[in-house]
Amino acid sequence: MVERKQAQKKARNIKLLIMDVDGVLTSGLVNIFGDGQEMYTFNVYDGYGIILWRRAGFKAGFMTGRNSDAVASRAKKLGVDFLLRAASDKLALCEELAREEGLEMKEIAFIGDDLQDLALLKSVGLAMSPANVRPEVRKHIDYISPLNGGDAAVRDCIEFILKSKNLWKDITNQKRILS
Secondary structure, eight states, X not given: OXXXXXXXXXXXXXXXXXXXXXXXXXXXXXXXXXXXXXXXXXXXXXXHHHHHHHHTTXXXXXXXXXXXXXXXXXXXXXXOSEXXXXXXXXXXXXXXXXXXXXXXXGGEEEEOOSGGGHHHHHHSSEEEEOTTOOHHXXXXXXXXOSSOTTTTHHHHHHHHHHHXXXXXXXXXXXXXXXX
16 A cells, blocks of 8 residues: 555546446445345445535546346446446456546556456556455555445545545535535
8 A cells, every 4th residue: 555645646637437336336345136136235325425526526436247237227326427237357348448538557556355356457657446355356456445444435535536636625515516
């Protein structure tokens, strides 16, 4: 893990935030019913953080190895710009997205927590994770939220970036955003 000041410096370049789902936006638990339907529990603080991020003029995306209708529904409700499901090679997908968006990898932040996220975490401009990040991944993270996945870690990471960009005060002073 890098020092906070170095992570803040990296955060100033971020234009796109990509988030893993299982273990980041959720606690990692998935309820599967007898008919195969899945149920996730999402944190409203994370959701509002994503809304604030987008209202600040930045794009956001979900990237998951699963193909879940529940995740698609959450992404749609929040107005997430990109939903990348059944992602077996997250790095390749993110590199393709960066090209399509005219971004460099250093302008992308990724919030991940497990081994399948490692290649992407090593390649983005700002590697972030919830507190429940796997030990093998922890040493590659620029900013670790003190909160677990599903417990507002995404909101904390978004606030870290926006505060590093000196945008948080402006965002929280806008009546349109707070209402």
